[in-house]
Amino acid sequence: MSTANAAAGQSADRGTAQPPTPVSFPPKEIKKQCDGIVTRYPTRMAACLPVLHVAQKHYGGWISPEVEAGVAEYLGVSDSHIRGLLTFYAMFNSKPSGRHEVWVCRTLTCWLRGAVQLRSTALEKAGVEACGVESPDGKFLVKNMECLGLCEEAPAVFIDGQPHVNVTPEKLSELLDACE
C-alpha cells in the first residue's frame, strides 16, 4: 500500500488556493454504468468505491482534484470525503499513475519467493528510486502492494490490472519491455 502520499493534495496554502473546478460527472461514456451502481445501495455514499473504480479507469488511471470534486458532487459527499477514500485505499491513485501501473507484491510469501528482486527490476525499468512515484517519462507507476492473493503462485505482479504469477526478474523485464 502506498500511504507514502497520504498527505498529497494537502498543502500549507490549501486554505488560500483556488478550489478545483469539478468536472461534470459522470461523463456520458460512463453515465449509465455509474447511475446503475447508485441504484444498488440505500445511500449515495455507498456507491463511492465502485464509482471511483469506474472513474479511475475512465480518466486514465488516476483521480485528479477536478474529478474528485466531480464525483463528490455526483454522490453528494464532500470532496474531502473522496480524498479520504483515495488516500486510504491502495488501489486508488490521486496522482498521475503512468501509462502502465505495476504492482509488485511485497508480503511474506512473495518476499520469500523473490519479491525484493522483482521490485528492484521494476524500479530500474521505470527509472525511479522508490515505489509510488511516476517514472519521469510518464510510462510507469510502480506500487508496492500487500498480498495480492496469488501466493500459491508467488511471486506475483499485476500490470495494468492483469495478474502475472511465478514471475522471475527476467520475465518481469520482458513484460515491462513489452509495454508501450
Add this chain to the structure above:
Amino acid sequence: MADVKTVFINGVEYPFDAGQTVIQVAHENGLDVPHYCYHPGLSIAGNCRICMVEVEGDAKPQVSCKLECAPPPWVSEPLRIQTESELAKSARAGTMEMLLVNHPLDCPICDQAGECHLQDYSYQLGQGQASSSTAKTKLPKNVAFGEKIVYDAERCIKCTLCVRFCEEVTETNELNLGGRGDEEIVIMSSKGEFETDYSMNIIDICPVGALTSRDFRFKSRLWFMDFADSVCTGCARGCNVITGGRNGSMMRMEPRHNADVNQWWMCDQGRLDYRYVNTPTRIATPRIKTADGVWAAATVDDAILAAAAALKAAGGNVLVDGGCTLEEMHLAQQLAAALGGKATYAAATGEADGFLRVAEQGANAAGAELLGLARATKAGAAAVLVVERDANVPQALRDGADAVVVFATDADHVPASAQVVFPFGSSAERDGLFVNTDGRVQVAQRNPGIGPDNLTPPYELLEEILGELDAGYDWHGRDGIVAAIQAQPAFAKISLPAAQATAEVGATS
C-alpha cells in the same frame, strides 16, 4: 435481566442513569479519568485508548468512554471498575508512550502548552520508552484550515474530535481523515474555507496543540494570562464564555459549557468580536471639554461633578447600548427619571444562523424590555449616551442624540456634542447581569487583566452622578441595585443572583 442501577468505581458505589458510560459517571463524581477522543457533545469514537480502566474479572482493560455502567444482561451484579489499578495505569501508560513516540517533543514552543492534555497526562504517567532513538514519522505541519485555523499533523493524535464536530454539530463536513495507518492526517475540503461559522470550536476541543487559532497563535503563554467567566455580548444568545487577557489587552474568548444556552460552543464571529476591545482609540480616562473645545483628561471626581452640572442644565433622555448590564440599564432609568426624561436602549438586528446566533444583537435587549425601556428605533435627543459598540449604537443615533454626557469604549464613538466623557469598559471589563434571548439571567464577570487600569465600574459612576443631581437618590452599591431590580413586578418570577455570585447562571424566567 437483572436491574442493576449502580456501579462500583474504585470501591465506591455510584448510581447511574440508563445508557451512561463509566467515564460519565466518573467525571460526574469528580474522578479524573483521562480522555482525548471523548467529548460529551459528540459521538463516541473510542480510538485514542487513553481512558482505559480495569473491569474486575476481565484481563483486558476497557475504554471507559464506551463502557456502559450497565453490566451485560447475563450479569446481575454491578460492574466493579478500577481506574487506578496496576492494569489500568499500565494500560494508559502504554497508550501514552505510543502517542509520544511520534509526537514532537516541543512543548516549549507549542501554543497549547499549559492546556494540552497530552502534556498533562504525560507528566502524570511518565514518558516511558518513547524518548528512545526511534525516528519520528514526518507529517505536514502548518497547514491552513481556512483563514482562522492552522493544523499541525505531527502534533495531531487523530482523535477525530474535529472531524466529528464538523459532521455532527455543524453538519458541514469540511474535515475528513486522509491517509492510513501512522500517516493518517486530518484533511480539509478543497474549498479551503469553512462553511460553518463555528469552526474555531475545533481549536478548543482539540486535546493537543494540533489546531491553533491564527488569531491567538504565539500571542501569549497561558500562565501569564488572567481569565474570567463571562458571557458573549455578540448577540442575545449570550453564550457563556471565558475571557482571557493580559496587561490590559484582551487575548481571546472561549466558550464555557452551559447545557441550556450554548452547550460547549460559540460562533466564530462572537469569538473574534473581542478585538474591538483592544482598539488603539480606547478611552482610558474621563475627559471634560474645555473652553477651547478640546477634551482634556480629568479625574473621576471632577468628571462626575461636571457631568452632574451639565445634566442639570440640559435635562432629558438617556440612551443606552443594548449590551449594557441590567444594573446599568436600571440606573439609566433612574437617571432619566431624575432628568425628567425617558430611558431607551438601542440594539442592532442581524441574522439568525439556525444554531446559536440569533437575530437580536442587543445582548441584554430582553433585560431592557423587562425593565421597561423602550427600544430606540430612530435618532432622538438624549442627554446621556452609553455606547459600548458601534453596531448597536451607530453614528446616526449617536449624533442625533446631541448628548452632553457620553460613556464610550472607543474615542471614535464620541459625538461632538459631548461635554463630559467617561471610559466605558467592554463586556469583558464589567460585572453585571444579562438576560438572554430565552429570558435566562446570566452573570458576566470582570476580567482584571483586560482594559485600562483603575476603570471605575459604570454603575458606580452612574450612582455618583445620580447622587450629585440632588434627586434624592441613595447610594446602593451593586447589591442594592440588584435588590431594587428584583423588587420590580416584572422580576417577580425571576431570581437574580446576588451581585457577588460567581455561579455561571442564574434562574430562568
Add this chain to the structure above:
Amino acid sequence: MTAKKKAAAKKASTKKASAKKAAAPAKVVRAADGSYPETRILSANFGVKDSWTLPVAKKNGAYKSLEKAIKTMTPAEVIDEVKTSRVRGRGGAGFPTGVKWGFVPTDTDKAKYLVLNADESEPGTFKDRFLMELDPHLVLEGCLLCAYATGLDVIYIYVRGEYPLSIARLEGAIEEAREAGLLGKDILGKKGFNVEAHVHPGAGAYICGEETGMLESLEGKRGHPRIKPPFPAVEGAFGCPTVINNVETLAHVPSIIEHGGAWFGDLGIAPDPDNPRAMGSAGTKLMGLSGDIKTPGCWEFEFGITVRELIEQYGGGALDGRTIKAVIPGGLSMPVLTADELDVPMGFDALVKVGSGLGTATAIVMDDACDMVEACENIAHFFADESCGQCTPCREGCHWMEKIFTRIKAGDGTPADLDLLEHLFVNIEGRTICALADAAVWPLRSILRKFRHEFLAKMPGHADPHAADAKASDAAAPVGAK
C-alpha cells in the same frame, strides 16, 4: 420470467432434485501407507470445464439444495440444520455459523442484509478465490440459503478489488441467476422470497476484511472498524441487521442442506466434551500452502490432516537442499510453529492448544534460508501498512515494532530492544478496537520467542540478559477464538 419459462425451470429442477441424489461423502481414513486423502465437496467442480457457468453448475447439482430448502423446509429448520452441522466460520475467527444466523432478529421492519466477506486479504490466503473463480454458483447458492434462513433482502458480495476474475465470475453468475429466476422476485416460484445480489468491489485495504471495517467500506467510507457492540446481526450495514459470513463458510451450506447437518457434523474433528471452548472442527476445509515448498496449492480435506502431512504429502516438502524452519498455519496473523511442532492437526482447537490458531488454514512455510529478523520486519511492515490508523496502540505500535526490527536487522539492535518489543506486545494486544493489532502481535511475538537466537546473533558483543529464563518462557499465549 415468463410463466412458461418458469414452469419449464420448475420442471427441470424438480426432475434433477429427485433424479440425482449424490451419495454423501463419507468420513476419510488414512490409508495404510499413512496418506491422507482429499475430500472434494466444496471443490467437487474445480477443474470441470466451464464450471462457473450456470448450465455446467446445474448439471453438477447447483441450486438443488436451495430448491430443497424452499420447498421442504422452514427458515428455522434451515438454521437448525446449520446449527446441527456445527460448521464454524471459515474467515478466521471460527464462530459457529448457525448461532450467528440465530442472532438475526425476525421481528424487524428494517431491511436485512447479507454481506459476504470475499475480501480475502489475509496474506498467504487464496482459498476463497478458488471458490469464486471456479464455482461462483455454489457461493451464490450458499448466500441464497442464508437469505432464506434469515429472511434477508439484499446480498452484497464484498470482493477485494485485486480479484478481477472473481469479480467477473460472480457478476456473471449473478446475471445468469437473475435470468434463471434464482434472484429477484419470488425466487424459484416461492412467493415473497425476494433477494437481490450485488458485487461490491473493495479497493485495496486489508482491514476491510474485518467485518465492521467491511461494513464501513460498503457504506462508502474509510474502512475503520466499529466498536462492538452493537453487533452487525443487530445493527450492521446501513444501520440494519446484517449477516456477515466468509465465502467458504456459506459455500458449505448447500451440501449441509443436501446431506443434512448431522452428516457434516460427523466429518472432521469432534468437539471436546470437557471443554466448552473446543467446539470441534466439523466438515471439510479448503487448505493451502505457499512459501518455501515444492508444490504450493489449495486442496480440500476433512479436518484431521496434520500440518506435516499437508506439507509433505501435498506441498512436496522442502525445496531441494533446504529444510523447513517455521510455518504459520493459517495466513499471516497466527503464531508460528517450528519444524518440531508440525504434527498437529489443522483444526480450530488443536492449533489453539499448541499456542497457534487455524486462521484461514492456508499455511506459509519458511525454510532455513529465511532470516527470521527480516521476516519479522516484513510482517510488521504489513501490519503497519494496513493498520487503519484509528487506535493509538495499533497505529503507532505497529510502526514502532517495524522500526525496531529494521534496527536489529541493520545490526544496531541491543537485547534491550527485545525487551522493548515484549513491552510493546503487551501494550498493543487486547488494547484496540479490532483484532488487527492482536494479529500483528501473534506472529511477531512467537517468532521472537522461538527464534530469539537469530535476533541475538545480530547483536554481537551483547550478552542476552535473559539467557537463563529464555527457555522457560513459553511461546505466544494461546489464541482465543473470538
